[in-house]
Amino acid sequence: MPRRKPKTVRVRDKMQRDYRYVLTEPVGRNFDPEFRPELTPKQMLELGVFGGKYMTDCRKEFPASWFRRARLCSERHDPRLNFFGVNASLSLSAWREKGWILLEDPRGWFQWYCRYYLGRRVPDEDRIQIRRWKAIRRHLGAIRKNCKKGDLDCRRRQRQALLHWAYDTRRI
Numbered sequence: 001m002p003r004r005k006p007k008t009v010r011v012r013d014k015m016q017r018d019y020r021y022v023l024t025e026p027v028g029r030n031f032d033p034e035f036r037p038e039l040t041p042k043q044m045l046e047l048g049v050f051g052g053k054y055m056t057d058c059r060k061e062f063p064a065s066w067f068r069r070a071r072l073c074s075e076r077h078d079p080r081l082n083f084f085g086v087n088a089s090l091s092l093s094a095w096r097e098k099g100w101i102l103l104e105d106p107r108g109w110f111q112w113y114c115r116y117y118l119g120r121r122v123p124d125e126d127r128i129q130i131r132r133w134k135a136i137r138r139h140l141g142a143i144r145k146n147c148k149k150g151d152l153d154c155r156r157r158q159r160q161a162l163l164h165w166a167y168d169t170r171r172i
Helices: 041-047 092-097 109-118 123-136 138-146 156-163
Strands: 007-010 017-023
Touching: 041 109, 109 123, 123 138, 138 156
Parallel strands: none
Antiparallel strands: 007 017
């Protein structure tokens, strides 16, 4: 099968002006073998993440289908829009203070994941973000240990935080 020509994406939103990146992999394919997210960005947006405020000004960069059923609120962060109905986010300023925001993706991990899912690869950043994704998995053990199977009201904040990292705890 012939290799497709890489596509360049130009970003112009509130946080990035004239940023460009190249999609070198097919959408949703050829992930690092250590990175196995349980949810796609579209599924996460439909379930409700980040109080609905995330990515409300940058829709043009991503497929329109991701936003058809997304639970969004462009005016403010509203935890009621989250799947588990609770706030499980630190502010972007807190992420910046902790040094968790990398140059390529000023909105953080989820922006990285959306671009990675589309086919962008930035090897150094990819390694950092995949390591972060793997580290958050430790919270799965607390849910398994402390919650009855199917009790989605148990540890809702922890479940919402895991959802923000593409882990699906609805079956635990």
